[in-house]
Amino acid sequence: MKPGDTFAHVGSLIASMMFVWAMFKQFFPYQLSNQIEKYTQRMVAVVYPYIQITFHEFTGERLMRSEAYSAIENYLSSKASTQAKRLKADIGKNNQSLVLSMDDHEEVADEFNGVKLWWASGKHISKSQNTVSFHPISDEKRYYKLTFHKSNRDVILGTYLNYVLKEGRAIKVKNRQRKLYTNSGAYWSHVVFEHPATFQTLAMDPKEKEMIIDDLITFSKAGEFYARIGRAWKRGYLLYGPPGTGKSTMIAAMANLLGYDLYDLELTAVKDNTELRKLLIETSSKSIIVIEDIDCSLDLTGQRRKKKKEEEEENGKDPREKQPGVQERDVKSSQVTLSGLLNFIDGLWSACGGERLIVFTTNYVEKLDPALVRKGRMDKHIELSYCGYEAFKLLAKNYLNIESHHLFGTICELLKETKITPAEVAEHLMPKNSYVDAELHFKSVIQALELAKEGARLKSEEHA
Numbered sequence: 001m002k003p004g005d006t007f008a009h010v011g012s013l014i015a016s017m018m019f020v021w022a023m024f025k026q027f028f029p030y031q032l033s034n035q036i037e038k039y040t041q042r043m044v045a046v047v048y049p050y051i052q053i054t055f056h057e058f059t060g061e062r063l064m065r066s067e068a069y070s071a072i073e074n075y076l077s078s079k080a081s082t083q084a085k086r087l088k089a090d091i092g093k094n095n096q097s098l099v100l101s102m103d104d105h106e107e108v109a110d111e112f113n114g115v116k117l118w119w120a121s122g123k124h125i126s127k128s129q130n131t132v133s134f135h136p137i138s139d140e141k142r143y144y145k146l147t148f149h150k151s152n153r154d155v156i157l158g159t160y161l162n163y164v165l166k167e168g169r170a171i172k173v174k175n176r177q178r179k180l181y182t183n184s185g186a187y188w189s190h191v192v193f194e195h196p197a198t199f200q201t202l203a204m205d206p207k208e209k210e211m212i213i214d215d216l217i218t219f220s221k222a223g224e225f226y227a228r229i230g231r232a233w234k235r236g237y238l239l240y241g242p243p244g245t246g247k248s249t250m251i252a253a254m255a256n257l258l259g260y261d262l263y264d265l266e267l268t269a270v271k272d273n274t275e276l277r278k279l280l281i282e283t284s285s286k287s288i289i290v291i292e293d294i295d296c297s298l299d300l301t302g303q304r305r306k307k308k309k310e311e312e313e314e315n316g317k318d319p320r321e322k323q324p325g326v327q328e329r330d331v332k333s334s335q336v337t338l339s340g341l342l343n344f345i346d347g348l349w350s351a352c353g354g355e356r357l358i359v360f361t362t363n364y365v366e367k368l369d370p371a372l373v374r375k376g377r378m379d380k381h382i383e384l385s386y387c388g389y390e391a392f393k394l395l396a397k398n399y400l401n402i403e404s405h406h407l408f409g410t411i412c413e414l415l416k417e418t419k420i421t422p423a424e425v426a427e428h429l430m431p432k433n434s435y436v437d438a439e440l441h442f443k444s445v446i447q448a449l450e451l452a453k454e455g456a457r458l459k460s461e462e463h464a
């Protein structure tokens with residue numbers, strides 16, 4: 001018989017005794033029944049020196065699924081697969097593997113710092129059915145029960161439970177299907193996020209790439225550090241550079257590296273600061289909030305457009321008259337302000353627990369309001385620039401699986417004096433059919449570089 005079974009039997013025996021006592025205690029004088037109860041409790045504590053904690057699947061008035069329950073479920077999945085006799089299996093949320101968990105009324109043992117403890121799964125089936133609904137409502141209320149010796153109370157409550165929650169959450173992140181959220185107005189909708197970009201395939205200076213990866217990994221593991229120094233676990237990145245240099249690709253690579261969800265926030269679709277706050281508060285932990293082309297969004301949403309509207313109103317014109325087809329919502333969108341965004345990043349935002357990255361992208365860093373880019377607000381500024389030789393070699397390897405070629409020297413020289421984006425190089429390296437003629441692709445790159453060089457020369461002559 002397993003220790004857990006023993007507890008269950010002793011537990012139910014004691015429960016029966018308590019039930020009988022509750023029926024008969026009314027026949028005893030109050031003082032006496034009080035004394036009996038006190039001593040019974042002490043005896044129970046001696047006979048049954050174990051503590052039990054129950055974690056219900058649904059909690060609160062609105063019966064939300066308990067985060068603790070799902071973390072425990074994930075934590076126990078690895079124990080269950082080796083110990084439990086009855087398991088439940090389902091396709092993991094990443095759609096790739098089977099995830100096993102313990103079935104109802106199963107038990108598994110665990111050990112932590114030399115302390116033994118037991119987990120049991122169970123369910124209550126409620127008999128009341130007072131709602132009429134077309135949708136079947138499950139009356140099963142599942143729970144996990146943890147049993148441990150009372151002498152280990154401090155270890156379990158102080159360290160073990162935190163450890164279980166942390167491990168469980170980590171397993172959940174690993175197994176989950178990641179999402180890409182987009183907003184239309186004040187609501188997020190999502191699709192499955194399956195972008196193949198990784199830092200390995202991102203063409204940029206290898207040293208800088210290494211630094212960014214280090215920075216991201218350090219951030220993702222720094223929860224305790226942020227808590228110790230009393231700062232919100234957030235980090236801001238500003239990615240800037242010309243179109244086609246890999247800003248959006250890098251964001252996808254960041255999400256893939258850390259296993260985070262992506263929130264692609266379209267500021268121009270947000271009515272005002274209140275809507276913005278609502279959207280940001282709704283983002284979940286372990287996510288990247290992206291505002292692309294921040295300069296354009298703020299042109300539409302900042303004070304400038306508001307002023308224009310006011311001017312037109314002063315001239316006696318309805319600002320909407322000049323913009324046929326513009327919806328009322330677009331006109332109203334001017335109410336999201338830079339200060340609203342900044343206040344949220346610095347202030348209230350800190351109250352949302354859990355790690356979040358916020359990433360802004362722009363093609364024109366010099367156009368941005370200094371308030372937005374000042375140090376301390378955006379922690380890291382990353383420039384994605386034109387294609388260098390190292391970046392070209394990586395693209396050649398990725399697209400054509402070629403690491404050296406006699407035309408590399410010419411390309412290297414041309415790249416030093418010509419600006420071409422990785423997106424354009426990639427276009428010339430993209431195989432058109434199953435037969436790959438590398439020479440042809442590299443010649444096409446050289447041609448594009450020479451054209452760009454000639455274009456730049458003519459432009460500079462024009463300006464001279």
Ligand SMILES: Nc1ncnc2c1ncn2[C@@H]1O[C@H](COP(=O)(O)OP(=O)(O)OP(=O)(O)O)[C@@H](O)[C@H]1O
Nearest residue numbers: 201202203242243244245246247248249422423426
């Ligand atoms: N550094 C890079 N490494 C690998 N591929 C790249 C890189 N830069 C661009 N590309 C390729 O070019 C395409 C366009 O890149 P991306 O959308 O990331 O550019 P961007 O900097 O976000 O441009 P924009 O400023 O217009 O939004 C991508 O699909 C990607 O395949």
Ligand SMILES: [Mg+2]
Nearest residue numbers: 247248249292
């Ligand atoms: Mg982009």
